[in-house]
Structure formats: structure tokens, C-alpha cells
Amino acid sequence: MNKRPHFHFTPDSNWMNDPNGLSYYKGEFHLFYQHNPKNCYWGNMTWGHAKSKDLFNWEHLPYALNPDSKVFGDIDGCFSGSAIVERDELLLFYTGVEMKTKKLNEFGNIVTVGSNDLIPSQILAKSIDGINFKKIQKLSLELPKSYCRSHVEIQKCGEKMVYGI
Numbered sequence: 610m611n612k613r614p615h616f617h618f619t620p621d622s623n624w625m626n627d628p629n630g631l632s633y634y635k636g637e638f639h640l641f642y643q644h645n646p647k648n649c650y651w652g653n654m655t656w657g658h659a660k661s662k663d664l665f666n667w668e669h670l671p672y673a674l675n676p677d678s679k680v681f682g683d684i685d686g687c688f689s690g691s692a693i694v695e696r697d698e699l700l701l702f703y704t705g706v707e708m709k710t711k712k713l714n715e716f717g718n719i720v721t722v723g724s725n726d727l728i729p730s731q732i733l734a735k736s737i738d739g740i741n742f743k744k745i746q747k748l749s750l751e752l753p754k755s756y757c758r759s760h761v762e763i764q765k766c767g768e769k770m771v772y773g774i
Contacts, residue, residue, distance in 0.1 A: 618667050620657050624649045630692025634699045634739050637662055641673055641692060652718025654686035673742045681744050682707050682730030701734040701742060
């Protein structure tokens, strides 16, 4: 008996969470989602990627984002974000994280010890073909000291930047 959903997207295997940046690019829908390629529990956060012409039949694509850069600040994970299409490019904005303290959890995944032990970085990646993404820029922002810095969203409100957790 097949227990996989018939009308909802799922990766071929392992843990998934947070659909990020559903977008329409060059005649196809693109879905990005947090995915652990190593096992079925939270950890090893990458951005899985699939595309579809009809939102029912999905083609799995290579990972859009991998946690691999100390330069950009996502060495320990590619967390939530979004996608937009601008000037024939598919842009991904996301929170990359580096963990100040780390431990292995009971599932073999590296996790942070405390909620304020994540150093977040807002990062821009782009693609001109909808498949291959290049990390372009680490965006600079300053948060008030009293805020948890683990997860950050930014919105432009008039001329001010508004930060939300």
C-alpha cells in the first residue's frame, strides 16, 4: 500500500519542512522547501527544489541551496526565505545560519545548543536558468540587541526597515 500523498508534493525521502518561495518562472512553477538529505529528522538544512507545469506532477531538481559557505554565513544551514522573479532571473532570499555552539542530537544531526546560539545572515542567491543558483551577496542588517537573532524577516515599510521574528 502506497502511503504517499496523491495531491501534495513530497520529496523522494527524508524530512521536509517550510515550503519557501513558490514562484512561476519561464512557464513553470518552482517549489523550494527545507530538506534534510541525510535522514528523516530536523537537521542538515538544505533547500530542496522541484518544478511543475500543472502543480500536480513534479520534477525533482538538484538542491537550490546547500549549507556550504563560511563566507556567506550558511555553513550550518539554509533556513527560511522566499523567491522572486526579476528581470528574467529567479532570486532567492534566505536566512543562512552558523552555529556558535553545536552538538549531535539523538538522530545524528548537528544542532545548536541554545536558541541564541545561531548567527543569522540574510543572503541573496540567483539563477538565470531556474536550476543552478549562485550565492551573490550577504545582506547587511542590524537588529536591536534585545531580539533573538535566530530567525529574521525584513519588510520595507515606507522608508524604514521593519524587522520581525
